[in-house]
Amino acid sequence: MVDIFHRLGIAVDFVPDQTCCGQPNFNAGLRTEARAIAQHTIRVFEKTTGDIVMPSGSCAHMIKHNYPELFADDPAWLARAQDLGKRVFEFTEYLVDYLGIIDVGAQWNGTLTYHPSCHISRGMHIDRQPRALLANVRGARIVDLPHAEECCGFGGIFSIEHPELSAEWLKRKVSNLEMSGAPTLVVAEAGCLMHLAGGLHRQKKQQRVIHIAEVLANRGGKQ
């Protein structure tokens, strides 16, 4: 992501004090902890200026949609959370909607298919953006992933609390990936990435899963 922004002439900073947005705790229902993490995140980013771009859609979703829920009865923090939310973008949304770029000059020789992560597609209605970016990658053939809209089974603590359910969905996602014929599955979400990578490895599959930034940053046409 940093490489892509540099290539586009955009300055990038990384605030070392940042940790986590608090989504794991929020989703699990541990709101006291989630609030503490959220306050830390707000404080850290308040010291910065500029847009905040996240390579993981559910984190952006957390800040934009769940921080207001967390601070619903705390007007002071609510205002700070909303101010931060306005500066937050999911990576592909930022490229396409904000910068108006659908071609980042990437090349990828091979077939790709895209898994629309739940928090990105349904949570933030971001779907045409990553697809537009992929469609403009030179050399890449983009194929449809059957039942793409189905959850991959990660869901944070859900995958640990309910491993049996998580396993079923993972199985289905992997078999849909096989059906697509693509050797490479592209996601824009760290959670799905970790989950699917672990699942493909456990099932000893040849296919692999990569982050969309990795495709977009590639210029040499590797696959």
Added chain:
Amino acid sequence: MTNPFRAHIRQSLANEALQIALDANAERRVHGRIAAFASLPDWKDRRNQAHAIRADVIEHLDRYLETFIFNARNNGITVHRAKDAAEAINIFTNIIRARHDAPVLIAKSKSMVSEELDLNRALESKGIRVVETDLGEYIVQLRGEKPAHIITPAVHLRRQEVGQLFHEKLSEPYTEDIPTLVNAARRVLREVFLTADIGVSGVNFGIADTGGICIVTNEGNGRMVTTLPPVHIALMGMERLVRNFDDLAIMLSLLPRSATGQKLSVYTQIIHQPLDGQQRHILLLDNGRTRLRSSPLKESLYCIRCGSCLNACPVFREIGGHAYVGKNGALSPYSGPIGSVISAGLFGSNFIPLAQASSLCGACKDACPVDIDLPKLLTRVRAGQSPLSTSPSSPHGLSTLSTIFLRIYGRVATHPKLFAISQRFAALGTRLVSPFSAMVRLPAFTGWGYSKDLPRFASKPFRAQFHRREVKTARKLEKIIRKTVESIPETPISNSRTEQFITELTAVGGHLTRTSANELTEKVIELLKSRDVNHIHLEPNVLDENALQQAGITVSHASNPATRVGVTKALCGVADTGSVLEADGEGGKIHASLLPELHIAVLHKSDILPSLIDALPLTRQKKSTVVITGPSRTGDIEMSLTIGVHGPSEVHVFLVDDSNSQ
């Protein structure tokens, strides 16, 4: 500590027949819904309107309830209110005892509220026989089970199991032929309808402005139990109100599409008064709804019980409705995403762990016709915000291990240095465990290791790789106005209302004959002769009775269960759904469209109205009305569409062109 919910999940996953049934349900219902909404170009607006309607009703529920009760009582309906199940059962018993000392037979159509009350068991313990008459409900009742889905109670069963059940319980020859099974149930239940002392139904919507109730069914059992027995008791959750007919029209454009993929269900009843000689009651149940309403889960009361969130939910698809059990092993009547939200609030903190069984994927919110933010509500249940969330041991429904882990994580994530060090330790840890592979194989008990490996954490995390290098001056970039590509499905609008009516009627399996007024009786006789029918139940003043007599067809103006054909004049037609509106009136005409196997509706071309919203006001002055959309049908066994259940198996509209008299 064993968790009964997880045990049920494992059982469901291991049950191959159940898996096939649930997969079929998910696929058929989701496709059906999407196809049905394609014919409603403005569905997004309607969904927003529906949300606003429900929000307003729930916000001012007390006021609307007062209006509704006042109007219903003025209409001659007895209205009762029950705080909880015990009160409701008492009210029931009093109604029954007031009329009967002898054994009582209750014919019951579907009501989820009755499942909350465990009504059947309560009444049976008092010696009262209750027969479920919705095919799916009847099947699960025979099996001694609870419904597995709000809309499709026998969703978990396959035809072989139903065949075996009917063989054992009804002494029917074993068959896997679904129409034969449906017919067997029709025969048995017809007797129940005709002899029942009391009919019990649910309610889809109460209409505050008019005091009417709306009941939506496909098989015709809802019509039977509200029409035939001398007493009708309608069970209604107190939140199920709309303000007026306009609201109702919006809801009815969304509910059947979401529930079964139909533009309109076969029978949409709008009932305002008791029929002649009939006693009608409405029982409004609270049972925790007031509690929910003043909690952060208030939005869950917007639900109209269409079941589409169940069909869309990947969890429900794996486990089915019978797996939604609380920590005490009790089954919640409400499953799926909405069940996981409301069960804890209505029935106790036992059910909080249900809310943890979701990846918050949001498929339910997308499917909801009233746009309830179910993922948000699930996180609120997890946060201990449901009204009965008093259990101190596990307010979140989370396992102890996960709770401890997340609490520690919460500490670490608020301290950047600690967080950075932990990342290094985690990386080192995974590297030690798995020195030769980028993946770590964790044991199954960790949850993660059950089905996947864990990618090794980066030994040099991004924060260590990123040097706050001198930033180049950002190039000015033109911001391009975002282009929203919203694909709106196109629907061909028929050029004429009549054509549209005919198209839609035919699409739902209805038949049509066009005729002039002069030739009407002659054409009806032709049809009757072709079916060897020589006796009909006829609404007065619809056909030329002399001509019928000359043709050797006798006529009755009263209902008789043995009569094969009923002829009525429709109050109006509805073009965009191919429906006809029928009402009670002289000569038992409401029965004529219900009991016979063939219903002939005479409809004048000038009486075809564009849409349901135009027809609803006509229901106001009648005691009981029904919008009929095709022949009665069911999909309760394997969702295989079967025509002809309790209502007529054939609907034939004679469309009278009164614009000229040739």
